[in-house]
Amino acid sequence: MNQYPGKNLPEYIKPEGKWANTFSYHPFDVELREAKGIYLYDTEGNQYIDASGGPMAVNIGHNDERMKRAIHEQLDKFNFVHPILANGPKAELCNKLASIAPGTLNASYLVSGGSEAVDTAMKLVRQSQLARGHKDKHKIISNHESYHGMTIATLSVSGSAGSQGPFEPMLQRYPQINQYSDYKKPEGMTREEWGTISAQELEHAIHYAGPKTVAAYLATPHGAGCDYAVVPPTSYWQRIREICDHYDVLLVADEVVTGFGRTGKWFAMEHFGVQADIMTTAKGMSGMYAPLGAVTVSDEVNEPFKKDAYFIHGFTGGGHPVAVAAGIATIDVLREDKLVENAANMEAVLFSHKQQLLSHPTIKDIRGWGLFMVGELVKNKDTMEFFDQNQQAELLFQQLALKHGLVMYGSLYGARRQPAFRRGLPFWISPPLCITEEQIHDMMGRLDETLTEWEQTLGL
Numbered sequence: 125m126n127q128y129p130g131k132n133l134p135e136y137i138k139p140e141g142k143w144a145n146t147f148s149y150h151p152f153d154v155e156l157r158e159a160k161g162i163y164l165y166d167t168e169g170n171q172y173i174d175a176s177g178g179p180m181a182v183n184i185g186h187n188d189e190r191m192k193r194a195i196h197e198q199l200d201k202f203n204f205v206h207p208i209l210a211n212g213p214k215a216e217l218c219n220k221l222a223s224i225a226p227g228t229l230n231a232s233y234l235v236s237g238g239s240e241a242v243d244t245a246m247k248l249v250r251q252s253q254l255a256r257g258h259k260d261k262h263k264i265i266s267n268h269e270s271y272h273g274m275t276i277a278t279l280s281v282s283g284s285a286g287s288q289g290p291f292e293p294m295l296q297r298y299p300q301i302n303q304y305s306d307y308k309k310p311e312g313m314t315r316e317e318w319g320t321i322s323a324q325e326l327e328h329a330i331h332y333a334g335p336k337t338v339a340a341y342l343a344t345p346h347g348a349g350c351d352y353a354v355v356p357p358t359s360y361w362q363r364i365r366e367i368c369d370h371y372d373v374l375l376v377a378d379e380v381v382t383g384f385g386r387t388g389k390w391f392a393m394e395h396f397g398v399q400a401d402i403m404t405t406a407k408g409m410s411g412m413y414a415p416l417g418a419v420t421v422s423d424e425v426n427e428p429f430k431k432d433a434y435f436i437h438g439f440t441g442g443g444h445p446v447a448v449a450a451g452i453a454t455i456d457v458l459r460e461d462k463l464v465e466n467a468a469n470m471e472a473v474l475f476s477h478k479q480q481l482l483s484h485p486t487i488k489d490i491r492g493w494g495l496f497m498v499g500e501l502v503k504n505k506d507t508m509e510f511f512d513q514n515q516q517a518e519l520l521f522q523q524l525a526l527k528h529g530l531v532m533y534g535s536l537y538g539a540r541r542q543p544a545f546r547r548g549l550p551f552w553i554s555p556p557l558c559i560t561e562e563q564i565h566d567m568m569g570r571l572d573e574t575l576t577e578w579e580q581t582l583g584l
């Protein structure tokens with residue numbers, strides 16, 4: 125049995141004993157021993173379902189023999205290539221990426237994670253605009269409430285001004301716009317109509333920033349922050365694409381979370397029939413068997429770099445052969461086991477639990493796509509009142525989830541939730557894409573038990 129009684133709030137674990145020299149903390153004293161498929165096992169013998177796939181990153185199952193073999197085989201050949209030499213595995217992965225990426229997104233620059241991918245894309249945007257003769261284009265418009273990474277540059281295009289804590293004075297701030305939100309849709313208007321109207325925010329922002337200075341618009345295919353996983357209507361993305369084309373603004377789709385099958389297609393922008401000029405990926409790209417990310421650019425963006433433009437960039441670990449081997453094997457496993465199709469087929473099974481979840485007094489909304497569900501937790505659905513800070517509701521939620529056999533990725537927004545928004549605390553259900561129908565019902569049963577005990581403990 126799990127050691128958490130479910131009544132007393134957990135204390136944050138202090139870095140003591142063997143953790144004394146770790147700089148960052150872990151809030152729960154559960155140490156992993158092994159993992160297989162969708163399951164995680166701790167050193168006490170407890171079994172958990174990896175309900176959020178780590179932080180929405182474990183797209184293929186844990187401990188897959190094919191993955192281990194591929195990584196091992198690469199290590200048997202060579203573990204690193206000097207950057208002045210040709211990196212064969214890198215070429216193989218880039219070719220595979222071209223075969224699955226939408227439309228003309230064909231050339232990839234490999235990095236080691238999502239933040240590196242977005243940071244790299246930001247530099248690529250600037251050099252690309254310079255190469256096209258637009259010397260003043262340098263501003264990158266992004267969305268309020270978005271999240272694109274933890275480096276100084278990616279924090280600059282994330283979140284709202286003032287929400288980046290101590291780093292705020294260090295950031296280069298560009299204009300930001302509101303993302304698409306169903307919550308703001310006027311009554312009587314269709315989602316498609318509201319999508320077109322919402323997209324106009326981008327045109328306004330370009331106008332006020334100065335069209336000559338705007339290099340790119342960077343966004344995730346679905347909502348972030350309070351609106352996490354709100355899926356915009358097709359009209360929204362189509363209008364955004366038109367606006368970008370009109371003002372020579374590059375469209376950068378951050379598919380770090382949504383890429384590699386999570387939403388039931390290889391890449392989420394395919395749902396809208398809209399192709400970005402630049403796409404960033406990471407997380408599910410290697411199923412987290414190794415740190416890996418990519419920036420994939422269209423043939424048009426790549427054109428000057430094939431001739432005389434030189435991309436001023438480079439990381440020692442970029443295109444690391446062992447990570448690349450994991451990336452190649454991930455695509456093979458996704459194809460072989462038809463996991464993208466499974467994510468599409470399992471959507472109905474996962475969302476068949478929607479009404480049951482909404483019957484809980486604390487669940488305001490259930491939304492998402494593919495094998496990606498987000499629930500919005502509030503104390504009171506009618507008033508949208510939120511839990512007192514001292515109740516540590518999100519920590520308790522995760523603690524009880526562990527007790528009921530779920531490892532859930534907790535919201536980062538709860539504790540910092542801005543009162544102005546009157547919105548809830550998102551939780552994420554994004555298991556490995558190999559999950560079966562039976563396992564989904566088991567997972568959702570565990571979630572139901574977690575919610576019931578959570579509500580009882582909070583006295584709701």
Ligand SMILES: Cc1ncc(COP(=O)(O)O)c(C=O)c1O
Pocket residue numbers: 179237238239240242271272273274344378379380381406407
């Ligand atoms: C949309 C998006 N972009 C970028 C990142 C940063 O990725 P990483 O944590 O691999 O640096 C994340 C991480 O959650 C993300 O959700």
